[in-house]
Amino acid sequence: MILPASSSHGFDVVVVGGGHAGCEAALAAARIGCDTLLLTMSLEKIALMPCNPAVGGVGKGQLTREIDALGGEQGRNTDRSYIQMKMLNTGKGPAVQALRAQTSKKLYEDNMKRVLAAEPRLYLLEGNAAGIDVSRETIAGVFLDDGSRIPARAVVLACGTFLRGVIVIGEQRFPAGRMGEPPSSRLSENLERWGIELGRFQSATPPRVDARSIDTDKMTVDPGDPSPQHFSFFSAATRRKQVPCYLTYTNEKTHEVIREHLHLSPIRTGSVSGKGPRYCPSIDRKVINFPDRDRHPVFIEPEGIRTRELYLQGLTTSLPVWVQEKVVRATPGLESARIMRPGYAVEYDFALPSQLRPTLEVRDLSCLFLAGQINGTSGYEEAAAQGIIAGINAARHCLGQEPFTLRRDQAYIGVLIDDLVTKGVDEPYRMFTSRAEYRLLLRHDNAHSRLSPLAHQVGLLDDADYEKVVRHESSLKDLLAELGTARVQPSPAVNDYLESCGSSAISSAVTAEKLLRRPHVSLDPLARAAGLDIEERFVPDVRRRAEIELKYSGYIERQRADIERRSRMESIVIPEDFDFGAISALSIESRDRLSRVRPATIGQASRISGVTPADISILSLYLERKAPH
Amino acid sequence: MGDRVNRGLSRYDVIVVGAGPAGSEAAVAAAGRGASVLCLTINLDTVGFHPADPTLLRGGDDRRRLLVAELQAAGAVLPRLLSRKEIATEAGRHLVADRRRLGLAFKEILENTSGLEPRQALATAIERHGDGWHVECKYGERFAAGSVVVATGTFLDGQVTMGGLTADGGRRGEIPSRALADCLQRLGISFTRLVACASPRISARGEPSSHLRLARDGDQLRELYASEIKLEGDSDRQLAELRSLARSGEAWLNRPSYCVSHLALAPGMVGNRLESRDLPGLFFAGRSAGVASYPEAAASGFAAGLAAVGAPPDRLTNDKKYVGLLCRRIAEGDRPVSVNDH
């Protein structure tokens, strides 16, 4: 048996997998106070980015920010490792603005390693999990392939794409978890034997080319933001040197080459099975589906500062390598490009997430938690978000504490997990802001006020860090109060400013708050014009927040009212052992769906796809009937 | 099959198979002489990777030190890297490397050497074609070259053993090179089997170094090692053994030790220039040629790279005493090959 110390009974939490989900889970559990083990096939490959060398983006950046608010690591680590930082959607409202970083992959990995190694209650082990140890429907630990047993009170599986992974290029299929690394076959079988239902997905990645062999003169330059913001609220991030990305486009010539060789694409030959994501189609797929487009963008992203490898975002493909060469060389600016790594697709098993509770615990196997791509998601941010929640819950279970979940109106993380467990997945799940009905409330700028108090309660934020959030909130409150009472006089300076942003002049004194509710009026210039010394007394983040809150206030109120209304449905609890199958008034399909997902509340039931309002009425009626009067 | 006609074949002066210390040195050396070089590796993330003891040179390793000095004078890569203090330091009389930084540095050199193309591909076959060679890879990539340097480290038909478990692998968690091994054997190359072991890595927690003389291994994961500590068996047995050695129930093993058994060139297959006796233009270097240590692998690679571009023999053996010794032992000596006497 492998124990943290000879005198110990075993680990509290074992996390299998050292990717983005695994790292967050392990750190969270250890920080909360559990003896935690991170088990991974290779300690060299921690927090690897096998695909895009980037963290964040629209929807995803909000996840990373929330992970930071919860005391997780992804945001901080990105701040230490970025080579380009950009705020997206600056031309649109703050609710959809998101931060995106290009990172140096190797630096990201090494920084994460240091963080893991510095965590006192976190142990690291290089080894291969072959199966879970179960005793009386409860997890008892993990088995390694060499037969060693690791007892544990809770296990988090975060195995990424390694479960029966198969690489596909052209017609070639080869078992692998990632290029060059063997898959994990025994674990899949083991999970199935314990009753976990698996599905199959595929993901693909584009080729990498040598930076010395491309012609950037033909491309548009895409630099980072000159004064970049950072993901983490807590660390004083230092400014880092930024490198530019480039943009080119395929053209008809490129498409000709692709069309000529389409018969070799796995899409046509069928050599890859498993559903792939619609939002990240291969270039072959794009050419098939959008034949009228005469060009497709190709973003050229460096994978680090010290490496020459360039990631070709937009040229995802698993065509045979020699065809990839032709396609790349038929793209403007890449005529002499040398492929350093070919693009490929990887097929892998995932566990149907409808088998999970909102804590990410497997419903029928107590104390087993699943996080990351194993649940059918794609993306480092989606994985990390699940990791931190799984880690928190695994730890809280060991400490005998209540489960920790986030609601859809509290966080994107809540939307993510609710979508997974309630709706299931039929393609690798990626976060979009349009999935969040409360997107105006769930913003980059207010993640910490939403989530840090919870993180502090849970034990993931120490007092010093939490103090920072408290001070920020307090300052914000003061500023909003001040803006609510400060009267802006109709001076020439003020009216000039108002007119300059397309707003109408004022003829009598008006509160600053009222003026700031107008669409194009900004706080700093208004304050200056009105002679209010706001800039000196409040930091930029606080001023930005105040402005956002005021601009959105009407909508925020509406959304809160909506949440109030729905919370009634959320509070109608469905008993654990409720027999959906017995309600003959429901169609067989609805009964089936409800039985699979086993929603905990009427609210959750209403979000299951295919369950209609009529079904909900019937369900409510039956629940009412059972309730004693 | 008809598609092959359209593919076109990229041609190089030299193709190096493997990007460990031997392969990397060979590639850089050849490119440095103006050759066009393609360097193939199964995984671009493990260029120059060393899984064993980070003590590259010990106190008593006088010959190896002189070997490295010769390399330095000749302009090879490894000595340059070892002179950078973030990569290697003298600890007592030993030279200890940060293995991660060393590997990344090798990769950086490969990617910035003019005329040298590093590429991720799994070579599966080498066949004679006219005066030169064709190299074929797993996903259909095909290349042509005048000379080929085989420097596949522990990957030729590699099998990883830990305790009672044996699995295919060039190293733990890395797929081996089987097809190429079969191909070379069919070409008439004879091999013997060698075993290389990866050192266990011990966690710095609980300060086990108070009892054992442990040194730091790199600065990413707070890992320690000791050259004298050899652990065997399954993970839990190794852990128990460590705790017994450290006399502490709290000692922790990050990475259990494991061994790789792999094919290595038998004596008599190559000449002093590391070129195959029967197959001109085919060279061998590094562990796959039977070499014992990292610096020696680098040296053999350097020599093979020069030889592959036809550098005159005296440049190799006359003023390079230990390089020459190494090459002669690769050609005829006992396995594993070293400049040290056993």
Place this chain on the structure above:
Amino acid sequence: MRANETIAAISTPFGAGAIGIVRMTGPRALDICHRLFRPAGGGDLADAPSHTLHYGHIVDPATGESVDEVLVAVMRAPATYTREDIAEINCHGGPVAQRKILSLLLDEGAVLASPGEFTRRAFVNGRIDLVQAESVAQVVSARTEAGLRVAMAQLEGSLSREIAAVRRSLLGVLASLEAGIDFADEDIDDVDRDDAGKRLQEQAGRLRELIDSAFVGRVLSEGVRTAIVGKPNVGKSSLLNALLMRERAIVTEMPGTTRDTIEEIINIEGVPLRLIDTAGLRNSEDAAERAGIDRSRRAIREADLVLCLFDGSEREDDHDRALINTVPAERTIFVVNKSDLFRGRRPSFNLGLLPAEPVLVSALTRQGLSELKGLIAGRVLGGEIPAPASPVVTHERHKRLLEEALAAVERTLQGLRVGLGDEILAEEVRAAIVSLGEITGEEVVEDLLDTIFRQFCIGK
């Protein structure tokens, strides 16, 4: 919910003659029926197979006497409307007999059904879905053929189709907005605001049409609330009788409600007029006299249509003048009665006092009646009854949701004019789509993503 009770009520089939039906459903329906029924030709209801008719008598167990000659239909679960056992007792004896039979059922342990409870059971037991449930109510309460056609069309989904079309179009606009937001770092152009504005205007128009149709729909299914007002002796009851003469009055009893009045519906060229305050018409003049103008005022307030009646053969008096000042001219048709008395001559009543041109009728001779009916139909429907296939909103819930959707689309248009951000516009468009989805029960997010990926080539 009283799932275990057996419920009973008097139902009236539309288009039937003097036959009324007393209906019962629930676990004891057949048993209760069996106890009260004496089959004419022997045999036993207890053994009767499903969907069979039996002729016999309902007998009062207290007296042993026949209450009515009946035909009993036996329907056994689950192949019935409510999926429970149903007994339908078709009576010949008119409303009194029906009421007696109903009370006998109640004595045997059935309970009085609340309005719509049969349909509710059909819904809960899975026989019909939400929209159908709502539509069935319409069908049953549809008074006229036109109304029936509308209700049937709704059952068949023409409303759903129209809503789906509006929803699809809005999804297209939303997809453009969302694509620009969620794929900001790809090669997607920002939404063309002019184009979006045009598309939204179009959908706003369609929504307005649907909402407008709600009035028509209600009219067709519930009837135009009509008040006939006028001072005593102008001939209100005669006019009523004249209007009723050719058409049949359809009477419904509504058991269990608080109102005991009998509602009268008259069908005027396909337009059902639901007369309010008919008691005020039916009762003798002294009742009307007692109540006076106040009673009229109440009726006028509730009415969609006012028929304001005057006696053309006499000069106007204060009561007449008070009425002229009270009635809302835009909702009123002025009718000058007793044209038979002033035929050929000018009426003694000063027509100039009326704010609009009146119709001259004689309730006695029926002169001018067809003109009056035509005017009523025209006034109510703007000249046409909508074609049966065109979608009409008949349900208050639907109307409310459509209004919410329209308000959201209008806010979006306003937002476009003012230059609000894409994410705000998207909120409003989404709100409109959600409101529409609540009518038909569809989800937003999956449909939105489908639309985005079909329209745009995404994919870094």
